Amino acid sequence: MVMEKIISRAREAGVSDIHITAGERIRFRRLGRLEVTDYRADPACWREWWQGLLGEYETAVLAQSGAVEVSPQSGVRVSLFRTWGEVAGAIRLLARPEELPPDPDPALLEKVAGLTGGLVVIGGVTGSGKTTTLRRILQIINRMRPVHVITLEDPPEYRLVSDVACIHQRGIGSDVPDWETGLASALREDPDVLVIGELRTTETVSAALRAAQTGHLVLATVHAGSIETIIGRLVHLFPAHSRDDIRYRLAAVVQLLAVQELVPLVQSQVVLREWVQRNPALVTVVRDGKENQLPAYLQTMGAAAQNWEQSRQRVCMMLADRPADAALLRGWCR
DSSP: OOHHHHHHHHHHTTOSEEEEOTTSEEEEEETTEEEEEEEEOOHHHHHHHHHTTOOHHHHHHHHHHSEEEEEEETTEEEEEEEETTEEEEEEEEOOOGGGSOOOSOHHHHHHHHTOOSEEEEEEEOTTSSHHHHHHHHHHHHHHHOOOEEEEEESSOOSOOOOSSSEEEEEEBTTTBSSHHHHHHHHTTSOOSEEEESOOOSHHHHHHHHHHHHTTOEEEEEEEOSSHHHHHHHHHTTSOGGGHHHHHHHHHHHEEEEEEEEEEEOSSSEEEEEEEEESOHHHHHHHHHTOGGGHHHHHTTOGGGEEOHHHHHHHHHHHTTTOHHHHHHHHTOOO
């Protein structure tokens, strides 16, 4: 069976990921659980398909590092990696807008979309919906604001068509050679909003802070499991002698820190999200290195923050007409 048909059938079945190893049965991940299918990956067909996805740059990356990511079509991300000398793949099927349940924090996303400057960081583990959250924020901006948006992604996962906003999406490797070159270039291209796919190096964090300090709205993601981890991860990328300066710069521009988790229910999934907006307590925590105090602060910040338990309670109320899902979520703990 050709890969396009497998991807189509997987979408119809509500699958989030497809795992492929040449010669073995293909596996689907649905609602967080991995299932073995009746489809078998023919080695020749699989090799022909993945080789057709790669350009010169991606081929070089795979040869050098043993792994590469590509996005052959909007809403599909393919991660290829070598194992026992062969190439295996993990295909992420990103939900289309019409397939997604409503976000549990629409007012928060509206507020972020209305910001004119500063830094917003969305954290979470792989598969927690960070890209979807950024896309929803960008969709609001695109409908409402006449601004120039530049995204840097590795690779771009969704194609966004300009509406009220002017949007340019740039892929690492396909449009710019690396993150550092792309960020330096973007700041010369008159952006109002800069989207950075992931903050993972000192160069990307420095560029994000610089852009936010010069009046741009910067939206970014980071791999982190808690808000305090976001702060620590960004700061500790830098050598010890630079960290106080980074803390002061981060405190000066931070507008929102959020961490989210995708929780499987009976027949769907929901996002739970812990977040904190800019306020004097957050600025002090970031500046003075008191991240360990954040969990206590989140309970007392009122409308400026939401912790995991408050998020769970809110989403349970939204599921009042789905008692089985609500009961499952009430038993969730982190």
